[in-house]
Amino acid sequence: MKGYLWLRLQIGGRLLAELGWWRLALLGPFLLLSVARAFVVLAPHAAGQWLVPLLVALFIVSQHRRRPDLAFLQLTAPRFRPWLAAEYGLWSFPAVAALLAFGQLGAALLTLGLAVAAAWLPAARPEDSKKRRRSLMRSEALELVSGLRQTAAAVWWPLLLAGAAWGRQYPEVPALALVVWLLLLAGCYGNPEPWTLLLPALRQPGAWLRRRVGLALLYLLLTAAPFAGLLALGPAGAGGAGLLLLGGAVLLTMVVLARYAFYPDALLVRLTQGAILSLTLLAGQPVFPALLLVAFAGLLWKSRQRLSTFRQD
Incomplete structure (x- = not known):
């Protein structure tokens, strides 16, 4: 030992x-x-x-x-x-x-x-060669399923939803459940995909990033809607639920951008994603908006610049 x-x-x-x-x-x-x-x-x-x-x-x-x-x-x-x-x-x-x-x-x-x-x-069970030969669009559509399987988030989602429903009279309970779910969903983007999956799609890095971010936000909207609904029905109201959902969307977008900003270094990707999620601890501080804006702009530039190195014209 x-x-x-x-x-x-x-x-x-x-x-x-x-x-x-x-x-x-x-x-x-x-x-x-x-x-x-x-x-x-x-x-x-x-x-x-x-x-x-x-x-x-x-x-x-x-x-x-x-x-x-x-x-x-x-x-x-x-x-x-x-x-x-x-x-x-x-x-x-x-x-x-x-x-x-x-x-x-x-x-x-x-x-x-x-x-x-x-x-x-x-x-975690590795994907077999037959699954790896699936089309690019299908692999993108099934990315959430594979990510949920690796993080066991599919088991946690109904448990968190049941807990949020049980304590819906207290706004902290559904809000906390939504935050935990956001962390689990962000964990689906911790592993960079194989470079062979990137190469066919990188003629336009900007379009690739928009598609990946769009899919991530769609996953968030579909899975977080019940939590936001419970939060909106409680004392927090629709405004509080919408604000929390918007903050989660911004953080998830930055997590996805970090996945490609330092591709294919998995350790650096996870460290950066951890730093992004740690920004939530500074919410309410005067420096928080400036840090968030600088980090978002830096990740957007870095991810496009990094993907351009794999570009095929």
Whole structure:
């Protein structure tokens, strides 16, 4: 186990080195401060403390099921699951420490238990060659289905909707359910697609981006409409529901743009997407609109510029 953990640490260091010091200087402090603020806000709250185990579990499960080395570990070290459990336990340590600092022992134990249990989950099923030969338009139409399958969001959607319906008299409940669903939907865009899927469509990078963003917003509208309806029927009204839905649409658009701004570097894509979602923690601050505008414009330019390198004329 010691050798495995040391190897994972070396691999993580090399991946961070490949990102470059300037990217780490820009993204690192922002991510760390955003995560720290989230823990400080949620940990002392009587109900918010239980969101920490859920968020940590969702993050670790999504990373675990996408690991490309699970099959290799199964062949070379069949008893590798305890190694993963120790690694995921270390991943959850900042959240556990924050909860313990505020005296939330139950939530801390649940966070650690869910993180360790994720090591025994199976990997996401890879698509076979027959599915990969599908037409470009059909693969775009089925992108949401494959993404929901990888993140298990199809299981969470009815549960979140039932919870929102149960607590619809309190505007915080459907609003929180909608935010969690937005995070799950954004997780569908964490893995860049194969370059062979991009090449036939990149004669016009702008049209490609508009189509991808349009499909993502259509998915959001279809799946988030019930949550917005419940929120509109409550004290928040149609204005509050529309404002929250508009904010979610802006963030999802930026998540999709980040997927292509740093294509095909999956690690940098996910770090950027995490920074984008962390912007929500600054909502209400005077600097928030300026940061959002600068980030949106930068991602729009960077994604078009990056896709142009794959262009075929």
